[in-house]
Amino acid sequence: MESAEYHSALAALAWQIELGADECIADAPVNRYEVPASVQKPKPASQPAAAPVMQVGVDPVTVAQEAAGAAEDLDGLRAALAAYEHCELKKGARNLVFSDGVPGARVMIVGEAPGRDEDMQGKPFVGRAGQLLDKMLAAINMSRDESVYITNVLPWRPPQNRDPKPDEVAMMQPFLHRHIELADPDVLVVVGNHSCQALLGKRGITRLRGTWTEARGKPALPMFHPAYLLRNPAAKRDAWADLLSLQAHLRGEA
Numbered sequence: 217m218e219s220a221e222y223h224s225a226l227a228a229l230a231w232q233i234e235l236g237a238d239e240c241i242a243d244a245p246v247n248r249y250e251v252p253a254s255v256q257k258p259k260p261a262s263q264p265a266a267a268p269v270m271q272v273g274v275d276p277v278t279v280a281q282e283a284a285g286a287a288e289d290l291d292g293l294r295a296a297l298a299a300y301e302h303c304e305l306k307k308g309a310r311n312l313v314f315s316d317g318v319p320g321a322r323v324m325i326v327g328e329a330p331g332r333d334e335d336m337q338g339k340p341f342v343g344r345a346g347q348l349l350d351k352m353l354a355a356i357n358m359s360r361d362e363s364v365y366i367t368n369v370l371p372w373r374p375p376q377n378r379d380p381k382p383d384e385v386a387m388m389q390p391f392l393h394r395h396i397e398l399a400d401p402d403v404l405v406v407v408g409n410h411s412c413q414a415l416l417g418k419r420g421i422t423r424l425r426g427t428w429t430e431a432r433g434k435p436a437l438p439m440f441h442p443a444y445l446l447r448n449p450a451a452k453r454d455a456w457a458d459l460l461s462l463q464a465h466l467r468g469e470a
C-alpha cells in the first residue's frame with residue numbers, strides 16, 4: 217500500500233506545478249544574486265575596507281546605447297549583450313538567446329522573448345511555437361537554414377514566461393536597433409504584440425497584422441505570434457494571408 221508520505225509529497229509537487237514551477241534544476245536552490253566565494257577578494261588587513269562601488273547615475277539605457285553602438289558586427293553585438301550587466305533577466309536565464317538563421321537574409325523575424333526551450337538551447341524559436349514558425353516559413357519555401365534570420369526583443373527568458381517589463385524592453389531596444397542595422401534585412405516580420413510595441417510603438421496585433429508599415433527604415437509586416445496561433449487555430453487563415461503578402465513583397469509584386 218502507498219504511504220501517506222508518498223501522497224503528501226505528490227500533493228506538494230502538484231501544488232508547486234500549480235504555482236508555475238515547471239522544471240527541476242538542482243537538489244539545492246541557487247542564489248544567483250550571491251557573489252560566489254571564488255570571486256570575493258580577501259581584504260588586506262592593513263588597509264581600510266574599500267567603499268562599495270556605487271551605480272548611482274548609471275542609466276542602463278545609455279550604457280546599452282553605448283555598448284550597442286560600439287559593436288561593429290553581429291559577433292561584436294553578441295559579445296556586447298553577453299557583457300551587459302544591467303538587465304535582471306540575465307541573472308535568472310541559463311543562456312543568452314541572440315539569433316538563429318542566416319545573417320544577412322532578406323527577411324528578419326523579430327519575436328518577443330525566449331521561453332524554456334529557447335533558454336535551454338540558446339536559440340530563438342525552438343519550442344512548439346518555433347516548430348510552427350518553421351512550418352509557416354516552409355509553406356512559402358523559406359527556412360531559417362536558407363533564407364530567414366531570427367531574433368527576439370529580449371535575449372533572456374523572463375521568469376515563468378511573464379510579459380516583458382517596459383524597463384527591460386527599453387534597455388534592450390538599443391541592442392535590437394543595432395541588430396537590425398547590422399543584419400540589414402530587406403524586410404522585418406514583427407510577430408506578436410510585445411514586438412510591435414518595441415518596434416512600432418503600438419500594440420493591437422489583431423488590427424495591425426497584415427498591414428505593411430515601416431520600422432527602423434525598413435518595410436515591416438506585423439503578424440500573429442505562432443504561440444497565439446497554437447492557442448487560436450482559426451487565426452491561421454489570417455497568418456496564411458500574411459505569409460502570401462510577405463512572399464509577394466519579396467517577389468516585388470506588392
Ligand code: URA
Nearest residue numbers: 327328329330340341
Ligand atoms: N516566443 C518568442 O517570441 N520567441 C522565442 O524565441 C520563442 C517563443
